[in-house]
Amino acid sequence: MSEDDIFKALGDTTRRAIFEKLASGAMNASALREGMAISQPAMSQHLAVLRGASLVRERRQGRYVNYEVDPDGLARIAGWLARYRTYWPARIEALEALLKDMDQ
Amino acid sequence: MSEDDIFKALGDTTRRAIFEKLASGAMNASALREGMAISQPAMSQHLAVLRGASLVRERRQGRYVNYEVDPDGLARIAGWLARYRTYWPARIEALEALLKDMDQ
DNA sequence: ACAATAGATAAGCATGGACTTATGTGATTC
DNA sequence: GAATCACATAAGTCCATGCTTATCTATTGT
Numbered sequence: 695m696s697e698d699d700i701f702k703a704l705g706d707t708t709r710r711a712i713f714e715k716l717a718s719g720a721m722n723a724s725a726l727r728e729g730m731a732i733s734q735p736a737m738s739q740h741l742a743v744l745r746g747a748s749l750v751r752e753r754r755q756g757r758y759v760n761y762e763v764d765p766d767g768l769a770r771i772a773g774w775l776a777r778y779r780t781y782w783p784a785r786i787e788a789l790e791a792l793l794k795d796m797d798q
Numbered sequence: 799m800s801e802d803d804i805f806k807a808l809g810d811t812t813r814r815a816i817f818e819k820l821a822s823g824a825m826n827a828s829a830l831r832e833g834m835a836i837s838q839p840a841m842s843q844h845l846a847v848l849r850g851a852s853l854v855r856e857r858r859q860g861r862y863v864n865y866e867v868d869p870d871g872l873a874r875i876a877g878w879l880a881r882y883r884t885y886w887p888a889r890i891e892a893l894e895a896l897l898k899d900m901d902q
Numbered sequence: 903a904c905a906a907t908a909g910a911t912a913a914g915c916a917t918g919g920a921c922t923t924a925t926g927t928g929a930t931t932c
Numbered sequence: 933g934a935a936t937c938a939c940a941t942a943a944g945t946c947c948a949t950g951c952t953t954a955t956c957t958a959t960t961g962t
Contacts, residue, residue: 697808697814698809698810698811701805701806701808701809701814702805702806702809702949704801704805704809705802705805705806705808705809706802706949706950707802708950710801710805714881717881717882717884717885722908722909723908723909724907724908724909733951733952733953734908734909734910735909735910735911735951735952735953735954736950736951736952737909738909738910738911739910739911739949739950739951740950741909742910742911743949756908756958756959756960757907757908757909757958757959757960758907758908758909758959759908759909759910763882763885765885765886765887766887768879768882768885768886768887769886769887769889771875771879772879772886775872775875775876775879777818777821778821778867778872780821781821781867781869781872782869782872782873782876783869783870783872783873785873806919810919810920812920826938826939827938827939828937828938828939837921837922837923838938838939838940839921839922839923839924839939839940839941840920840921840922841939842938842939842940842941843920843921843940843941844920845939846940846941847919860929860930860938861928861929861930861937861938861939862929862937862938862939863938863939863940
């Protein structure tokens with residue numbers, strides 16, 4: 695798991711779509727494929743890449759493999775982003791505040 | 799400028815290094831090359847990619863071109879990241895707090 | 903034990919991306 | 933105005949990557 699792995703993993707639209715789907719709830723590879731014109735091996739390969747970037751983690755459940763968001767990858771991005779905080783525009787601060795409100 | 803462009807741009811170690819250098823202060827392409835085993839055309843091409851991702855912007859100054867961090871790209875990443883706030887571990891919140899302290 | 907199902911892996915192919923050398927363009931200096 | 937300098941662009945090469953089809957492994961159900 696490196697910043698290279700993470701950004702490369704997210705540099706693919708399909709993978710970001712998969713990640714987004716997982717963010718709305720853990721599910722197995724077959725469930726992920728539903729409504730996504732993507733072959734079984736392709737999905738498997740994408741998940742492997744996301745796993746290698748610590749953006750996703752798996753949990754075996756019988757013959758199913760349940761996938762879920764791995765906070766580690768997200769944390770790493772946040773860490774990277776934080777280094778450039780000096781350049782964050784006011785708009786981001788506003789967004790942050792908004793999100794903080796929404797949480798409550 | 800799309801999320802694809804941004805993540806793809808950052809998926810390259812050399813480009814992240816260039817970006818990091820620029821984050822420590824605006825400079826022209828030649829200055830950027832100093833201490834970085836990279837050819838002039840390669841640098842120019844990397845800068846073009848970073849520009850295309852709104853991570854960097856240029857300002858012509860005579861025959862020099864001064865490059866600087868463009869907050870737009872960073873804002874876009876922050877926005878993307880914010881969508882998955884639910885999964886941010888406590889550690890990030892701590893980091894955020896720390897950075898907020900350091901600002902003062 | 904056997905068939906079916908969920909998923910991973912292998913191998914091949916086609917495209918994309920990072921580099922190279924060579925050349926072009928626009929500003930500066932003598 | 934000719935040489936020089938800062939940078940961009942063109943064209944070619946090589947490796948990475950995302951897909952495909954085919955096959956393998958592991959678990960479940962009958």
